[in-house]
Amino acid sequence: MSTEETIPQTLTRRSDFLRAARSRHVARPGFILQARKRTPDEADGVRIGYTCSKKVGNAVRRNRAKRRLRAVARDVLPGCGRDGWDYVLIGRPETTQNQPFDEMVDDLKTALEKIHGNGT
């Protein structure tokens, strides 16, 4: 577990998102978390991606949802993220923008614990 890697890489490739979607996922009111442990020959470090579909709203709402998800992940991931894992945060309509920030931080921590605990 390398917590020194404070800047997680951002997922950009569609295939990475599809692989994460086929792995395990946990739903919370403000977001849905998908996670996958990569095979050793893939990239190093913690990687994370963000997805907001048209269901979330117009462009302003989608961008704002992604910014809040980034802010939450930036607070939580350096302590709780595990090396060699891909995470994907999916925005949800209304709640991703309106839920209090502290609740979302707590939700992400428990969601990460649950997703790590199930596997390995």
Add this chain to the structure above:
RNA sequence: GCGGGUGGCUGGAUGGCCGCGGGUGGCAACGCCCGAGGAAAGUCCGGACUCCAUGAAGCGACGGUGCCGGGUAACGCCCGGCCGGGGAAACCCGAGGGAAAGCGCCACAGAAAACAGACUACCGCCUUUCGGGGCGGCAAAGGUGAAAAGGUGCGGCAAGAGCGCACCGCGCCGCUGGCAACAGCGGUGGCACGGCAAGCCCCACCGGGAGCAAUGCCAAAUAGGGACCGCGCGGGGCGCAAGCCCCGGGGACGCUUCAGCCCCAGCAGGUCCGGGUUGGCAGCUUGAGCGCGCCGGUAACGGUGCGUCCAGAUGAAUGGUCAUCCAGGGGUGGCAACACCCCGGACAGAAUCCGGCUUACAGGCCACCCGCACAA
């Protein structure tokens, strides 16, 4: 003060902590500067720019625009004016050329729907079995319709009718004003000419096509693979040859003419299928730019001086949180001023760049105009 109208501006502010994108200085640590909109939106018009089509002219086809004058790089936009319609007014709305170039359509109803005619009715004569019928005159009245051949009044007549006259309307001619659309005045014609061109069309003007995911370069990878279409085996001269020249034939999104280019057994052109790549750089932000002043113009706008650099991302940058203030809504107490508590910030996020149009938009502010009321 109340009601109405027009044009414009703004559309949260400041600070603390933790973060984001670009540029720049530095070996680095780190620092400095900049960082969404009036619509960034819809993609409805007009351009710049790039590639494709060989270029020019004319004709044709197709598409668009359409009162007049001006502005502009250009426009279907803007400004000013005219005409028509709405409103008491300020003001608002209008795809607003041509219906005597031609074709087409006008359902139902109605006698008749476009060019004349006549169902009921009216009038005269003849006739009658007294219900009416025949011939002629007439087009005012009735009813139908979205629309019925000028309207009103007087005269006139067998009954009537622009049949005659006055006014209004309409057409034509002339004069005056205006760059013009058009308006005003005078004369004249007894009325001839229904509507639809966002139906075909005619006239005038404009327009080649595709789009920054265009396009160019670098790197990587794969199988420079396959099918179809359209051309196409010419003659002579010089030269050892390569090649050059002349004649002829052919080619390129409709035709013609002219000029140029290319081809005349090529591995070249066009269309399509299949395979690989989903990386990087350029294009990429200084531009019909923005601000202020002066001059010209009724205005749109133009000219000029000074100042200024104002986002360039590519799973895509402005966020999270806290405090105070500024607006706003609700509740409680109070005659009121006010105090306290709660909620809470419109529409919306650049993606090559400009000029417009259209659509969305909580609230707030400013200026001008019209009407009414009041005071002086």
Add this chain to the structure above:
RNA sequence: GCGGGUAUGGUGAAAUGGUAUCACACGAGCCUUCCAAGCUCUUGGUGCGGGUUCGAUUCCCGCUACCCGCU
């Protein structure tokens, strides 16, 4: 980002500017011991807002929703 297309009953499709039609489905009835099939009848619609026209599904303009293509 750029470009293109579609919208008609619950579904799929027609309709020169003149009463919106057809099939299936839904509902009711007939037939049958019952079901299916068949027959008869009924309900229900031009995405929204304007304009042209006497009259608009159709013509024109603006919105909305959905679909497709382009590296």
